[in-house]
Amino acid sequence: MFASTLTDAIRLLATFDHRVAEIVGLSLQVSGGAVVLGTLIGLPLGACIAVGRFPGKSGVSVLINALMGLPSVVVGVVVYLLLSRSGPFGAFGLLYTPLAMVAAQTLLVVPLMAAIARQVVEDAWQRYAEELQVMRFTWWQSVTTLLHDCRHSLLVAVLAGLGRAMSEVGAVMIVGGNIDRATRVMTTAIALETSKGDLPLAIALGIVLIALILALNAVAFGLRHWAMRRYG
Amino acid sequence: MSGGPGGGAMFPIRVRGLCHAPNGRELLSGVDLDLGDEGITVLLGPNGAGKTLLLRALCGLLVPCSGTLDWGGGARPERGVMMVFQNPMMLRASVLANAVLGLKPLNLSRHDCRGSGMAVLERVGLAHRAHDSARLLSGGEQQRLALARAWLTRPRLLLLDEPTASLDPSATAEVERIVREIRTDGTRILMVTHNLGQATRLADDIVFMSGGRVHEHTPTRRFFSRPQSDEARRFIQGELPWRMSF
Amino acid sequence: MAHELLKRIRVAVLGVVLAGAAQAATAAESIVLASTTSTEQSGLFAHILPIFEKTSGISVKVVALGTGQALDVGRRGDADALLVHDRAAEDKFVAEGYGSYRRDVMYNDFVVVGPTADPAAVRASSDTSDAFRRIAGKAATFISRADKSGTHAAELRFWKAAAIEPVGQSWYKEAGTGMGPTLNMAAGVDAYTLSDRGTWANFKNRQNLAILYAGDPKLFNPYGAILVNPDRHPHVKKAAAERFIDWLTSDAGREAIASYRIGGEQLFFPSPR
Numbered sequence A: 001m002f003a004s005t006l007t008d009a010i011r012l013l014a015t016f017d018h019r020v021a022e023i024v025g026l027s028l029q030v031s032g033g034a035v036v037l038g039t040l041i042g043l044p045l046g047a048c049i050a051v052g053r054f055p056g057k058s059g060v061s062v063l064i065n066a067l068m069g070l071p072s073v074v075v076g077v078v079v080y081l082l083l084s085r086s087g088p089f090g091a092f093g094l095l096y097t098p099l100a101m102v103a104a105q106t107l108l109v110v111p112l113m114a115a116i117a118r119q120v121v122e123d124a125w126q127r128y129a130e131e132l133q134v135m136r137f138t139w140w141q142s143v144t145t146l147l148h149d150c151r152h153s154l155l156v157a158v159l160a161g162l163g164r165a166m167s168e169v170g171a172v173m174i175v176g177g178n179i180d181r182a183t184r185v186m187t188t189a190i191a192l193e194t195s196k197g198d199l200p201l202a203i204a205l206g207i208v209l210i211a212l213i214l215a216l217n218a219v220a221f222g223l224r225h226w227a228m229r230r231y232g
Numbered sequence B: 001m002s003g004g005p006g007g008g009a010m011f012p013i014r015v016r017g018l019c020h021a022p023n024g025r026e027l028l029s030g031v032d033l034d035l036g037d038e039g040i041t042v043l044l045g046p047n048g049a050g051k052t053l054l055l056r057a058l059c060g061l062l063v064p065c066s067g068t069l070d071w072g073g074g075a076r077p078e079r080g081v082m083m084v085f086q087n088p089m090m091l092r093a094s095v096l097a098n099a100v101l102g103l104k105p106l107n108l109s110r111h112d113c114r115g116s117g118m119a120v121l122e123r124v125g126l127a128h129r130a131h132d133s134a135r136l137l138s139g140g141e142q143q144r145l146a147l148a149r150a151w152l153t154r155p156r157l158l159l160l161d162e163p164t165a166s167l168d169p170s171a172t173a174e175v176e177r178i179v180r181e182i183r184t185d186g187t188r189i190l191m192v193t194h195n196l197g198q199a200t201r202l203a204d205d206i207v208f209m210s211g212g213r214v215h216e217h218t219p220t221r222r223f224f225s226r227p228q229s230d231e232a233r234r235f236i237q238g239e240l241p242w243r244m245s246f
Numbered sequence C: 001m002a003h004e005l006l007k008r009i010r011v012a013v014l015g016v017v018l019a020g021a022a023q024a025a026t027a028a029e030s031i032v033l034a035s036t037t038s039t040e041q042s043g044l045f046a047h048i049l050p051i052f053e054k055t056s057g058i059s060v061k062v063v064a065l066g067t068g069q070a071l072d073v074g075r076r077g078d079a080d081a082l083l084v085h086d087r088a089a090e091d092k093f094v095a096e097g098y099g100s101y102r103r104d105v106m107y108n109d110f111v112v113v114g115p116t117a118d119p120a121a122v123r124a125s126s127d128t129s130d131a132f133r134r135i136a137g138k139a140a141t142f143i144s145r146a147d148k149s150g151t152h153a154a155e156l157r158f159w160k161a162a163a164i165e166p167v168g169q170s171w172y173k174e175a176g177t178g179m180g181p182t183l184n185m186a187a188g189v190d191a192y193t194l195s196d197r198g199t200w201a202n203f204k205n206r207q208n209l210a211i212l213y214a215g216d217p218k219l220f221n222p223y224g225a226i227l228v229n230p231d232r233h234p235h236v237k238k239a240a241a242e243r244f245i246d247w248l249t250s251d252a253g254r255e256a257i258a259s260y261r262i263g264g265e266q267l268f269f270p271s272p273r
């Protein structure tokens, strides 16, 4: 049973059609968009928490760490309620569009990326804090300097965000609606094909998903390796 | 902004009764020190004497639990004090980028930074490595780069913590040359070293510390010929014959 | 320089995202149809929607949910039209003013599915209530959708007609999921379940499952189309949604529905006029 499903899946991959390409493309756009926003929001946020001195700092760190494990369905429901026509942002008509999916996934990856960034930047901050203080760096100048200095390690945060975004199904299913040719991405397509009992197609899509994530990780690994050699 | 390096009211620096005792352990106990506006002062003393702590107090990283720091009659100026640490940090970036790091808070144009960065690298003999990664430099080169970084901010007072601690003789000589040049540029220097030969070569006067106290502060020649405190005498006798063989 | 490269990649990705968003915003007219997983998974929409799109230029975006959820989505104004199958709930929806009107569109039927070994001898049932009583009598595992879908509502009606209270029994498993996942579960553990014929016909992972009982008029499963009330939700695309509902009940639409077949078998039948 398992072996035959797998061979069927591989046979399907050989006849990769443009519908699958469309789904893969939308996945990359939505998750890529979420990770770009997550990078712009999550990494500075994590760095600010690492560098900043404010009351409740450890509480915020714990909260961010806990939010890393936020179930994607919960994020989906929250974003659904916000974007629904009867919700506060209903007037924009964003529900069941790719933008809604980007919003939901952004919410999902920001805590993850911020938590990793906080850890990475905090380690660097321990090492640099006194010297930057002597040079009279402002708080924000320290944040930007550290973010830039940790850029290669922060690639891990970006990759983790991308992995989480590309592999989650709960949030995009709810706010995107898994609409054919509009909001269907790899994970919701896999869920649908599984529902239909079409396991070979589900597994074929799963293989594509894993291959993509693997390829992205390999590129990032290579980039990081190169940077390590270049910058020490 | 007031109190910039141009302000004249920084010297003399007067340290009186400086104490630092975290968790009840007295690490600095009543340190007194006067620094005029010129020259190189070398801070000597055994490991654990509190030398690094004193430098950290002078650049504001350490808030003492009692005692006063008086800068020419006022508070410590916002800018004008710089410190080079024993193991200076190096950003994962080019030598040039590391050299101009201290200018970042001044919000200069990128072009100005570059120009002055190249100039200072020239003076420490690292211009040819400006675009290499700073972390790939040797220990001596990194120390020179750290000096360049501090120098570029034109400090009135420069604190150096064992800048030649792990360098070979020629790298040490290079660092000494740069320290002299910075002094000639008008920067007051207070440096820690365990190299007594280096102290005799560079210092105008010597501050001797041990056990969290300053035991004496005398001109260099007199310190080595007629040390006044018992501790200093024993310190020199333990070290001097061996160091003199240079 | 890695830094420059990263910057350029970032800019490129942002560009792609924005382009995608702009493209979505400028697409041709479209309506959102909240419908049921059973219709979507039967493959019906993939067959009829391209036909409608070609004649009208309106694209129909189907969000497939359980009937209960689909009605909720309509209640919140997040869809323009509904195509669902729970007559009582549909009438209530319209009566409460959430929908403008309801039209009969088509019907199919439910089938009782179970392991070919048929330990409860459901094949020999005289009617639907008998089939359900046999399953309960043998305490044979039964998997319920339990997701407030039309199929779930129908199943609960059948238990009631058989005078059985299955909830809480050890052999009665409430899956809380769509038709397909429920069939996957039943296939995995050789259990009985109730399915609509469309999803079953299009379901590939049958393993030991087969239709054991069908054909009772009580298993009739009518689908209705509802226009979400534009008076309550002014953004509803009334004209386009009405055009779709009119088309579904027109000769062309009925023809399209009737022509959808899997393996020669017709799955949906246009409602009689």
Ligand SMILES: Nc1ncnc2c1ncn2[C@@H]1O[C@H](COP(=O)(O)OP(=O)(O)O)[C@@H](O)[C@H]1O
Binding pocket: B022, B027, B045, B046, B047, B048, B049, B050, B051, B052, B053, B054
């Ligand atoms: N943050 C600290 N907390 C506790 N003890 C410290 C701290 N920093 C330094 N010390 C102790 O203070 C003493 C003096 O340290 P330091 O000034 O670094 O000595 P040195 O003269 O060798 O530079 C040492 O015994 C050291 O262990």
Ligand SMILES: [Mg+2]
Binding pocket: B051, B052, B161
């Ligand atoms: Mg020290």
